Amino acid sequence: MYTLTGLKLKNPTILAAGILGTTGASLCRVAHEGGAGAVVTKSIGPMPKTGHSNPSMVKLDCGFLNAMGLPNPSYPSFIQELEIAKKDAGVPVIASIFGGNPAEFKEVAEGLLPAKPDAFELNVSCPHAEGYGAAVGSNPCLVEAITAAVKDIVNVPVWVKLTPNVSDITCIGNAAEAGGADAVVAINTLKGMAIDIESGYPVLGNRSGGLSGKAVKPVAIKCVYDLYTALEIPVIGVGGVSSWQDAVEMMMAGAAAVQVGSAVYDRLDIFSEISTGIEAFLQRKGYSDVKKLIGLAHEMV
Incomplete structure (x- = not known):
């Protein structure tokens, strides 16, 4: 058993927001069949959103490019x-929420409280939803205010998911910590774009979107490394994790746990595969506990 911000996880792998998190049944499937230690829902907001027009996702040689636009049914329709998920998943269920200002974040969090999520993850980092996500998450003052507003009304851990599309991610991380965050999640997708050379048209319906997958891992590693140095609260690493080796690298950079997103498209049991690989690595290295890995790279300088 592994403890993270007071939550008990069977292993340090977590389903990232936006992947198989739109229904309770899919979240349960990731927990039972996939072996995830915890699951995060699709980001839920104050009002229904249809998202951007298709094509909203495209596979690239180096990962995925998506511009979903935060489609969701709104919090009243997601409670069920x-x-x-809370009843049947058997692992901690974290509600990912978004809004355009502190009041909207507070409204959504308060509205989902009757379903008793184990924690909240504040999405202040989506790069392709106008007025939401990174539009508010690039402002330290807003991030601190949003975090404080949610912390004021909930009695469960609050995680803040950070955008890498800023000049200094530690500045945003410090703001989240100042607002009372129990952990930060780093990172969300990088801004990206693809163009069809035959027609000259951008491939995505929204023209630009967010890059995820293996290509973003070095960026995520650096962000986690920097945040681990700058913050007192745990850092949860996400971005390009598709193997146990990736997870170990992320933890050595400072991640207390790892979230997996794009790799789930290839195989659902990636969580079990990663946790088994980590255990074998610990035994081979003679480490007594997975916590021995966290921040190990910082001791090598």
């Missing part, structure tokens, strides 16, 4: 799905 959250209740299903």
